[in-house]
Amino acid sequence: MRITKTCGTLAISVVTFITSVSSCATTINQSVVTTVASSSESTTQATINSQLTTDELLDELLLAIYDLSSSMQKAERKQVTEQLERVVSLSDAIRPKILATSDQLAADFDRVINLAKSAVERNRPADADKALRFLPLVIDAFTKL
Numbered sequence: 001m002r003i004t005k006t007c008g009t010l011a012i013s014v015v016t017f018i019t020s021v022s023s024c025a026t027t028i029n030q031s032v033v034t035t036v037a038s039s040s041e042s043t044t045q046a047t048i049n050s051q052l053t054t055d056e057l058l059d060e061l062l063l064a065i066y067d068l069s070s071s072m073q074k075a076e077r078k079q080v081t082e083q084l085e086r087v088v089s090l091s092d093a094i095r096p097k098i099l100a101t102s103d104q105l106a107a108d109f110d111r112v113i114n115l116a117k118s119a120v121e122r123n124r125p126a127d128a129d130k131a132l133r134f135l136p137l138v139i140d141a142f143t144k145l
């Protein structure tokens with residue numbers, strides 16, 4: 001009789017343990033609203049040297065996207081935001097020159113910049129990596145025109 005009580009107590013303990021462990025599962029609450037910092041919260045404004053040529057601006061942009069990609073991998077939010085500001089400022093300076101050269105090239109350029117933006121806005125480091133991979137192709141096409 002004593003063995004039966006011990007087995008029954010053990011069984012109850014096991015069931016209690018399993019129930020408590022299974023209640024610790026992670027759940028995703030999709031109804032939670034998330035916010036993204038707006039550009040008005042930014043404290044620094046990136047400046048562009050107006051004396052730079054388009055090729056030099058494109059080199060600066062490539063470096064800025066490289067820095068953005070690196071910062072995304074390290075999850076450094078403040079640096080990521082600053083790098084995106086730099087990317088956007090450079091793209092604003094470069095885009096009219098690319099658009100004057102080729103509509104298709106301008107569309108490809110816009111895709112690269114949109115990848116950089118979505119990397120930050122949606123927290124997708126892979127998009128920053130894609131932008132870093134595709135920008136040299138746009139630069140190469142631009143220099144051949």
